[in-house]
Amino acid sequence: MALCEAVVCGSSLLxxxxxxxxxxxxQFSFQQGGWGASLADKLVRKCDVLNHGFSGYNTRWVKIILARHRKGSSLDSPAAGTVFFGASDSALKGENPKQRIPLEEYAANLTSTVQRLQSVGVPESRLIRITPPPLCEAARGQERQLDFLFSIGCKLNRLNSVVGEYARACLQVAQDCGIDALDLWTLMQKDSQDFSSSCLSGELHLSPKGNEFLFSYLWPSIEKKVSSLLLLLPYWRDIAEAKPELSLLGDGAH
Structure with missing residues (x-):
């Protein structure tokens, strides 16, 4: 399918x-004000924006998921795609062994992810790799103190310096694979700005301002990749009143 066209198969529009x-x-990017919702709003009537976010998943589990996909699935030949993992992988070994993935394996898994996406028709030129965001250790510590009060007793299981190692590994894989990358970990801490109070909600999830921050850096890259997409359906004022099918079933120019 050409990137600037939609295909009609029976009664379905692809x-x-x-x-x-x-x-x-x-996963949470489609909540109100989320960066995924902002992308969908920008691209309305040009393409579908699909959310394949899995809260708490690490790259080891993602490899298993990708192995199930074949050509013709929802992954097949997108106009653009983001790959955004690392927050779970970077958990500390002694405190969160279930999610934690060793740094070397994390990098290998990211490479494998790219190769698998390529095998189902997603060329590297359409992908954008996003590093994990920085971690607010103060917020993490406060949450764990509350857990302790309720006898959960969890310890601090992530460190921002460790997340930074995973962010750098993410960037290296992107460079080695020839993929565009967005260094969210560095950008949010640029010039020693207080990212924790403005961009994060709690320890590592994005606040409304954090979603806006990510979208502002991501959109220029996405826009380049989808620049060939046409408006598939016209604005309502431009629909031919007497014969709307000319506008809705034709090329949209009538």
Missing amino acids: WPRVLLFGDSTT
């Missing part, structure tokens, strides 16, 4: 797609 693939920061 729209071009933008795929968002990641963990909780992707």
Whole structure:
């Protein structure tokens, strides 16, 4: 399917797609004011924006999910796609062994993810790799203190410096694979700005301002990749009143 066209199969219309693939920061991106919702709003009537976010998932589990996909699935030939993992993988080994993935395996898993996406028709030129956001250790500590009061007794299981190591590994994989990358971990801490109070809600999830921050840096890259997409359906004022099918079933120019 050409990226600037939709295909009609029987009574179904196959729209071009933008795929968002990641963990909780992707899963929650369609909430009000989320960066995924902002993308969908920008691309309305040009393509579908699909949320493939899995809260709490690490890259080891993602490899298993991707192995199930074949050509013709929702992953097939999107106009653009984001790959946004690392927040779960970077958990500390001694405190959160279930989610934690060793740094070397994390990098290998990211490479494998790219290769698997390529095998189902997603070229690297359409992908954008996003690093995990920075971690607010103060907020994490406050949450764990509350847990302790309720006898949960969880310890601090992530450190921002460790997340930074995973962010750098993410960038290296993107460079090695020839993929565009967005270094969210560094951008949110640029010039020693207080990212924790403005961009994060709690320890690592994005606040409304954090979603706006991510979208502002992501959109220029997405826009380039979808620049060939046409408006598939006209604005309502431009629909031919006497014969709307000319506008809705034709090329939209009538």
